Amino acid sequence: MKTIAIAAVLAIGVFGAGAAGASEALAKSSGCLGCHALDTTKKVGPGFKTIATANKGKADAEATISAKIISAKGHPKVKAGDDDVKTMTKWILTL
Numbered sequence: 032m033k034t035i036a037i038a039a040v041l042a043i044g045v046f047g048a049g050a051a052g053a054s055e056a057l058a059k060s061s062g063c064l065g066c067h068a069l070d071t072t073k074k075v076g077p078g079f080k081t082i083a084t085a086n087k088g089k090a091d092a093e094a095t096i097s098a099k100i101i102s103a104k105g106h107p108k109v110k111a112g113d114d115d116v117k118t119m120t121k122w123i124l125t126l
């Protein structure tokens with residue numbers, strides 16, 4: 032039993048890191064990282080970590096921010112698809 036539990040934890044850990052890595056790769060290939068740093072460094076836009084901190088505890092942040100980016104109102108137009116923007120927004124808010 033114990034072995035199974037440990038294996039499950041490891042699997043989640045690996046999967047989690049994989050998902051974050053995939054989101055980061057997506058942000059890179061979508062050109063987001065040209066304007067945003069992953070940490071709190073300000074480039075053209077605020078660092079992703081700064082954005083995550085600013086939105087901690089806001090239940091509607093994910094929906095509001097992805098809608099803002101997708102509609103390109105108040106955010107520069109991006110070349111990523113709607114689903115990709117949602118995936119990245121979700122990930123950014125966990126940083």
Ligand code: HEC
Pocket residue numbers: 058061062063064065066067075076077082096099100105106107109110111116119120123
């Ligand atoms: C041309 C530069 C530029 C590019 C490219 C860019 N951003 Fe931004 N981003 C900004 C600026 C400037 C802001 C700050 C103004 C604002 O809040 O919209 C911002 C803000 C944000 C915010 C915070 C919005 C909020 O309401 O707090 C998120 C999240 C974000 N960007 C994600 C992304 C993602 C994901 C991509 C790639 C698909 C991306 N950005 C590409 C310039 C850019």
